Structures are given as C-alpha cells and as structure tokens.
Amino acid sequence: MNYNRLLVTAALPYANGPVHIGHLAGCYLPADIYTRYQRAQKRDIKFICGSDEHGVPITIRAMREGITPQDVVDKYNAIIRDSFAGMGISCDIYSRTSNPTHRETSQAFFKKLYDDGLFEERESEQYYDAEKDVFLADRYIIGTCPNCGNPNAYGDQCEKCGTSLSPEQLIEPRSALSNAKPVKRMTKHWYFPLNKYEDFLKEWIVEGKKDEWKANVYGQCKSWLDSGLHPRAMTRDSNWGVPVPLPDAKGKVLYVWFDAPIGYISATKELTPQWADYWCKEDTKLVHFIGKDNIVFHCIIFPAMLKAHGGYVLPDNVPANEFLNIEGEKVSTSRNWAVWVDEYIKDFPDQQDALRYVLCANAPENKDNDFTWKDFQDRVNNELSAVLGNFENRAFVLMHKLCKGRVPALHADVQNELDNALIEDIKAAKTKVETALEAYRFREALAEVIDLARKGNKYLQDNAPWTLAKTPELQVENQKRIDNCLHLCLQLNANLAILLNPFLPFTANKMCKKMKVVERMLEWENAGRIDLLKVNYPLLAPELLFRKIEDTEVEAQVQKLKDNLAKATSQKVEAPKTETQAAPVAEAKGVITYDDFAKIDLRAGTITKAEKVEKADKLLKLEVDMGTEVRTIVSGIAMHFAPEDIVGKQVTVVANLAPRKMRGIESNGMILMAQNADGKLIFVSPLETADNGSEVK
RNA sequence: CGCGAGAUAGAGCAGCGGUAGCUCGUCGGGCUCAUAACCCGAAGGUCACAGGUUCGAUCCCUGUUCUCGCUACCA
Numbered sequence: 001m002n003y004n005r006l007l008v009t010a011a012l013p014y015a016n017g018p019v020h021i022g023h024l025a026g027c028y029l030p031a032d033i034y035t036r037y038q039r040a041q042k043r044d045i046k047f048i049c050g051s052d053e054h055g056v057p058i059t060i061r062a063m064r065e066g067i068t069p070q071d072v073v074d075k076y077n078a079i080i081r082d083s084f085a086g087m088g089i090s091c092d093i094y095s096r097t098s099n100p101t102h103r104e105t106s107q108a109f110f111k112k113l114y115d116d117g118l119f120e121e122r123e124s125e126q127y128y129d130a131e132k133d134v135f136l137a138d139r140y141i142i143g144t145c146p147n148c149g150n151p152n153a154y155g156d157q158c159e160k161c162g163t164s165l166s167p168e169q170l171i172e173p174r175s176a177l178s179n180a181k182p183v184k185r186m187t188k189h190w191y192f193p194l195n196k197y198e199d200f201l202k203e204w205i206v207e208g209k210k211d212e213w214k215a216n217v218y219g220q221c222k223s224w225l226d227s228g229l230h231p232r233a234m235t236r237d238s239n240w241g242v243p244v245p246l247p248d249a250k251g252k253v254l255y256v257w258f259d260a261p262i263g264y265i266s267a268t269k270e271l272t273p274q275w276a277d278y279w280c281k282e283d284t285k286l287v288h289f290i291g292k293d294n295i296v297f298h299c300i301i302f303p304a305m306l307k308a309h310g311g312y313v314l315p316d317n318v319p320a321n322e323f324l325n326i327e328g329e330k331v332s333t334s335r336n337w338a339v340w341v342d343e344y345i346k347d348f349p350d351q352q353d354a355l356r357y358v359l360c361a362n363a364p365e366n367k368d369n370d371f372t373w374k375d376f377q378d379r380v381n382n383e384l385s386a387v388l389g390n391f392e393n394r395a396f397v398l399m400h401k402l403c404k405g406r407v408p409a410l411h412a413d414v415q416n417e418l419d420n421a422l423i424e425d426i427k428a429a430k431t432k433v434e435t436a437l438e439a440y441r442f443r444e445a446l447a448e449v450i451d452l453a454r455k456g457n458k459y460l461q462d463n464a465p466w467t468l469a470k471t472p473e474l475q476v477e478n479q480k481r482i483d484n485c486l487h488l489c490l491q492l493n494a495n496l497a498i499l500l501n502p503f504l505p506f507t508a509n510k511m512c513k514k515m516k517v518v519e520r521m522l523e524w525e526n527a528g529r530i531d532l533l534k535v536n537y538p539l540l541a542p543e544l545l546f547r548k549i550e551d552t553e554v555e556a557q558v559q560k561l562k563d564n565l566a567k568a569t570s571q572k573v574e575a576p577k578t579e580t581q582a583a584p585v586a587e588a589k590g591v592i593t594y595d596d597f598a599k600i601d602l603r604a605g606t607i608t609k610a611e612k613v614e615k616a617d618k619l620l621k622l623e624v625d626m627g628t629e630v631r632t633i634v635s636g637i638a639m640h641f642a643p644e645d646i647v648g649k650q651v652t653v654v655a656n657l658a659p660r661k662m663r664g665i666e667s668n669g670m671i672l673m674a675q676n677a678d679g680k681l682i683f684v685s686p687l688e689t690a691d692n693g694s695e696v697k
Numbered sequence: 698c699g700c701g702a703g704a705u706a707g708a709g710c711a712g713c714g715g716u717a718g719c720u721c722g723u724c725g726g727g728c729u730c731a732u733a734a735c736c737c738g739a740a741g742g743u744c745a746c747a748g749g750u751u752c753g754a755u756c757c758c759u760g761u762u763c764u765c766g767c768u769a770c771c772a
Contacts, residue, residue: 011772012772013772014772016772052772054772055770055771055772056770056771057771057772137770138769138770138771166769214702215701215702215703216701216702216703216766217702218701219700219702220700220701220702220766220767221701222701223699223700223767223768224700224767224768227699227700227768233770236770238770255770256770256772257772260772291772292765292766292767293766293767293771293772294772295701295766295767296767297772322702322703322765322766323765323766325765330765361709361720362708362709362710366702366703366710367702367703367704367764367765368702368703368764368765368766369709370708370709372708374708375708375709375721378708378721378722379709379721381732382720382722383720383721385732386732386733386734387734389732390731390732390733390734391731393731393732393733394730394731394734395731396731397730397731398731401730402730443709443710444710444711447710447719447720450720451720454734454735457731457733457734457735458734458736460730460731460734461728461729461734461735461736462735462736464728464730464735465730466729466730466731467729467730469730544732545732546732547732548732
C-alpha cells in the first residue's frame with residue numbers, strides 16, 4: 001500500500017494529574033520522533049494529541065479538592081501542555097475533549113450509530129444516591145471491606161488489602177458523595193454490539209496484521225478475539241462528560257472510552273478544514289502511539305466503532321510500548337513514585353535532550369524497563385557526552401587549530417581508503433536509521449546514530465591530524481591529509497545533526513547554529529551527502545553540546561523520590577483512615593454493650609472441604625460442619641492457606657452473619673481470623689477440640 | 698484460575714538449530730587533539746528451572762517458577 005499522508009495520534013493524557021516520564025517513554029516521545037522524522041522526509045503528516053477530560057476519576061478528584069471538574073481539567077491541561085512544549089513534543093494540535101467541537105463530533109458519531117439502529121438498549125439495576133440524585137459508579141460507593149475490615153474500601157476494590165470487590169460485598173455501604181445508603185434503581189444504557197464485529201476484526205487483525213504488529217499488541221488482540229467479544233455499554237450515568245444526544249437520556253453521558261478516541265477526530269477538525277482527508281481517504285496511514293494498557297481500546301473497540309460508522313480509515317499500526325518503572329518500582333501516582341516531567345524541566349533546565357536520549361535509548365519497546373537516575377547519568381555522560389558530544393567538540397577544536405576555523409577542502413589526490421570507508425558509513429547510516437524508524441524500532445535507530453558518531457571518533461583517531469601537524473618538513477603533504485580528515489569530520493557532523501534531529505531536536509538546532517547553516521539542512525534527503533558544508537566556510541567557536549550530570553544531581557533526585565513517597569504515604573494514613581502509622585496494630589474500636597456482643601452468634605465448626613474459587617485469587621470456598629448442618633462459607637484467605645492444609649481444622653464461625661454472594665457463591669457466615677501487623681492470618685480456633693456447633697461466649 | 702507479553706554477563710539489548718555477541722560499566726596496558734576518544738588485552742554467562750525432539754538447542758515442543766498487563770464503569 002502506498003500512502004500519501006500520515007496521521008499520528010498519541011494517547012490522550014488523562015487530565016487528572018501531570019505527566020511523568022513513563023508517559024513520555026510510552027507513547028509521546030516515540031510519536032514525536034516518528035513525526036519529526038516523517039516531517040524531515042517532507043511527508044504530509046499530522047500529529048494529534050490533547051487532554052482526555054471526562055470520566056469518573058476527574059469528578060472524584062474535584063470532589064476531594066472541593067472544586068469543579070472543569071477546574072481540575074483546566075489546571076492539568078495547562079500543566080501537561082507546558083510539559084509537552086518544554087520537552088519538544090511537537091504535536092500539530094494539543095486539544096481537549098471538553099471543547100465544543102469535540103462535543104459535537106462525538107455526539108454526531110453516536111447519533112449516526114443510533115440512527116443506523118446499531119445500539120442495543122438495556123435496562124439494569126444500578127446503585128443510586130437518592131440524596132444527591134445521581135447514580136453511583138462502583139468507585140463512589142464506600143463501605144467496610146469484608147476481607148480486612150477496612151472501613152473505607154471502595155465498591156470495586158479495597159485499597160488496603162487489595163481484594164477485588166463489588167458494591168454488594170461491602171458491609172454498610174454508603175455513598176461517597178453524601179454518605180447516604182445507596183439504593184438500587186433501574187437505569188437504561190446503550191450497548192455497542194462488539195460481538196457483531198468479531199469476524200471483521202479477526203480477518204483484519206488476526207490474519208492481516210500477523211507479522212506487522214508488535215508481538216505484545218498482536219497477542220493481546222488475538223486473545224480478546226479468541227475469547228469472544230460482548231456488547232459493551234457506551235453510556236454512563238453522570239453529569240460530567242458529553243451528554244448523550246437523545247431525548248430520553250437526561251443525566252447520561254458518553255462512556256469516556258467512546259468519546260476519547262473520537263477526540264482524535266475532533267482535534268483534527270480543529271486543526272484543519274482538510275481533516276477528512278486524513279480520516280477518510282484510503283491512502284492515509286493512521287498510526288496510534290499508546291501504552292500497553294490501551295491496546296484493546298485502540299485495536300478492538302475504536303476500530304469496531306469506526307467500521308460501524310463507516311467512511312473512516314483504520315489504523316495501519318498500533319506500536320504500543322510496555323511500561324517504564326522507576327528505580328525498580330512501578331510508577332504510582334497515588335504514592336507519588338514518579339519522575340514528573342514539569343519538575344524535570346525545572347530541575348534540569350536546557351537538558352530536555354538528555355532525558356529524550358535516555359528515554360529513547362532505554363524505551364520499553366518489548367518489555368517493561370527500569371529508569372534509574374544512575375543509568376540516566378551513565379548514559380548521558382558515557383554515551384551522549386563522551387561519544388557524540390566529544391566527537392563534535394573534537395572536530396570543531398581541531399578545525400580551529402589546524403584549519404584556521406574554516407571548512408577545509410577535500411583533496412581528491414590524497415583521498416584514501418579511510419576517507420572512502422567513512423563516506424560509505426555515512427551513507428549506510430542513513431539507510432539503517434530510516435529502516436529502523438519506519439519499523440518503529442526507535443532504540444535501534446538511535447543506537448545507529450550514536451554508532452556513526454563512534455565511527456567518527458575512530459576515523460579521527462586513525463588519521464590523527466594532531467600528529468600530522470607535528471612534522472613541519474612534510475607540511476604541504478600533511479596539510480592535505482589534515483584537510484581531508486577534518487572536511488569529512490565536519491560533513492559527518494552535519495549528517496549527525498540530520499539523523500539526530502528526530503530524537504534530539506534541541507541539539508540538532510544547536511549544531512546547525514554552530515555550523516551556521518539554516519534549518520532546511522536538516523531535511524532527511526540531505527542525509528548521506530558529504531557536501532553539506534561549503535569549503536572555506538567559517539564556523540563558530542567550539543562550545544560543548546552537553547554537560548555532564550554530576551553525582552550530587554542524581555543523588556538529589558533519588559532523595560526527592562524517596563521524600564515524595566514518604567510524604568504521600570504519611571498523608572494517606574492521616575487523611576481518610578483513622579489508624580496511625582506509628583501503631584501498625586488496628587485501632588481499638590469503640591465500647592459496645594454486652595447486648596451488642598450477644599447479637600453475634602459465634603460457633604465452633606470444622607472445615608470438611610476447601611477448594612479455590614474460580615476466577616478469584618483470594619477466595620476459598622469452604623464447607624464447615626456446624627454440628628447440626630454443613631455451611632458453605634466463602635473466605636478471602638486463599639493467599640495465605642492452601643485448601644488441603646486447612647481441611648479438618650476447627651475454627652470459630654460467625655454463624656448469624658447475613659448471607660452474601662461472592663463470585664456468584666453464597667457465603668453463610670464468616671471465619672474468625674487474627675491478622676498480624678505483617679498481614680499474616682492466623683485461625684482463631686478452640687485450643688482443644690470442641691463439639692461442632694457449640695457456642696462461643 | 699485463564700489469556701497475552703517477557704526472563705540472555707553488573708546494567709541495557711541482539712541472536713532464534715551448529716559449542717554465546719553488541720553498547721555501557723569494571724580491571725591492566727598503549728596513545729593524547731578532546732567533555733577524552735581510540736587501540737590492545739582481561740575478568741564476568743550451567744542463555745529462569747525441569748523434561749523432551751535432534752548427531753547437535755539460548756533458539757523447536759511440554760511442564761514449572763517469577764515479572765508485567767488484560768480479564769472489572771481503574772484512561
């Protein structure tokens with residue numbers, strides 16, 4: 001397929017926090033490198049990005065901070081925009097999904113699918129806060145965790161013990177908005193029948209993209225398709241988002257994963273009146289740069305939506321990266337374990353390219369990678385400065401010392417194999433970098449550029465012009481060799497600027513200034529040429545391109561990470577929870593009367609059977625002999641005990657606890673456990689064997 | 698649990714049937730125009746583990762372990 005234009009998108013950053021270097025390495029930097037390269041090739045390309053500003057987490061953050069959701073997105077949209085600009089992420093437009101154009105575009109998209117009769121309407125029961133008059137997402141429901149007793153567990157997960165929950169499992173559930181008890185209410189939603197596009201997707205991806213897409217992306221898609229697709233609700237009950245454009249849809253908005261990818265289209269509309277060329281013409285190559293958490297949305301759901309709507313091109317490739325860890329640990333925004341881009345720019349002014357270099361050289365292209373400040377320092381000092389910066393500096397210094405500060409001539413009569421080999425290397429480098437970039441292998445492409453600089457260092461060494469200059473009796477002859485050597489070094493330098501430009505645009509610009517050439521020299525077609533600098537052309541004085549990163553700087557950054565983590569952790573403990581950090585033992589509960597205690601029917605029982613609950617990491621299904629009956633009890637202890645080890649054990653059971661369904665199994669009671677500070681669970685059992693069913697008082 | 702991706706020298710990666718290579722780091726030597734590179738030499742790997750196929754496996758097959766992701770209204 002021959003393409004006449006390219007459309008590149010990078011995942012829309014979610015506007016509920018700043019961006020960190022993991023975001024950068026995951027998709028924004030690769031997208032930027034790719035785009036800059038294509039622009040240098042003079043191809044027609046648009047690079048689209050913007051803030052994703054809808055969804056539940058934004059409303060929660062607004063609530064916590066006591067401001068409106070619009071305030072939240074305004075704040076972070078500005079920070080993200082500045083971070084990208086500061087790092088040289090050169091999108092053609094950075095838009096936002098709260099714009100009117102986006103509202104219209106996504107509503108029209110929805111309306112088209114609706115009018116074509118594609119949606120299935122379904123009614124279901126959902127939790128509702130009668131006081132605030134809104135439906136509650138799982139995340140909005142707070143209650144006591146049935147597993148660990150944390151009183152502030154969310155309706156989807158207990159953050160303390162990590163157990164996955166559904167709102168039904170919470171003890172004494174309450175609304176996060178009003179503390180009211182949630183009630184169930186019927187609500188209607190529109191479902192997109194993904195299943196109807198299964199055949200189309202299978203043919204398009206499983207057969208069509210087999211050897212084209214990255215293994216992680218392809219494998220993920222295939223896995224989804226093999227396990228069968230299901231209709232997916234494309235609307236939500238909320239007052240924050242794009243309103244569903246139907247008369248009977250008051251209080252309903254588009255699901256963020258329906259509206260966000262359409263944001264790419266709306267942003268293109270804002271950018272250019274010719275937007276439809278990029279989205280609808282078959283000779284457009286559409287590429288989505290994303291992180292691995294986005295694969296299904298960009299490879300399955302969005303293409304199915306586009307196909308259903310009709311008239312749009314589908315992505316040619318989705319080169320998703322894996323994740324970047326920081327100092328051996330996963331990035332965590334809630335624990336503030338991250339290197340924030342806006343802070344990097346403040347801490348390392350004019351060092352954007354140092355970070356761009358390291359993030360590209362160590363990009364998580366095939367597997368999760370680790371960013372450490374030591375590695376950052378090593379790569380900047382030993383590769384970027386010592387190989388590339390040093391070569392550039394050597395060429396400039398020698399040219400000023402031995403060639404009067406002007407570009408010397410290339411004398412054909414003394415041109416030797418060393419010269420010819422270097423010229424070949426320059427030409428070959430262009431092809432290698434090009435091939436790697438077209439295949440989204442950015443690490444390899446950058447390594448090729450550095451390797452060319454390395455060859456330059458070697459060439460300089462092999463010719464040793466400083467030695468040639470030391471023999472006055474051979475002045476004329478030697479000066480010719482010196483001229484050739486430095487001529488080619490400078491031409492190589494110009495080539496490096498071109499090849500480096502997509503990766504390190506700030507540096508490429510500096511190099512141009514020092515060589516006193518216009519930016520047009522950076523056009524890709526100039527790569528491989530050795531006549532970029534005119535003979536006798538005077539160049540500026542040597543000046544270092546990169547500075548070394550000092551030990552104290554990286555130590556300070558590591559300390560900063562640790563401080564942030566400590567701060568975030570202590571805040572967390574102080575704020576919503578009542579227990580203190582100093583005492584890892586759970587806080588004593590309030591005084592109760594004997595009557596309160598007497599309400600609990602505690603009995604001894606013996607576990608007669610235990611098995612793992614399917615599709616649940618933490619749950620065991622137990623059968624407990626209570627003397628007069630055998631109870632089924634589901635208990636969240638699978639991480640601590642193997643089923644076979646606990647059969648025959650006598651335990652204490654809360655016998656009159658209201659039945660509760662967990663993973664579809666009704667649990668009738670609860671096993672008492674003591675929990676150590678380290679989280680270890682210990683059965684609370686009679687010391688001697690009691691009769692099953694006997695009361696515990 | 699299931700599915701997907703990954704596991705190769707201290708770090709980052711290549712190799713993907715014929716007794717392990719590259720970049721950086723470490724140690725010793727040479728050279729010196731330079732933020733020092735370049736050259737020579739050295740140390741460092743039972744290619745996650747266990748089986749199997751094969752004349753031969755890092756590479757193919759089976760099983761296991763570990764990491765990450767998906768499986769939830771977590772973007």
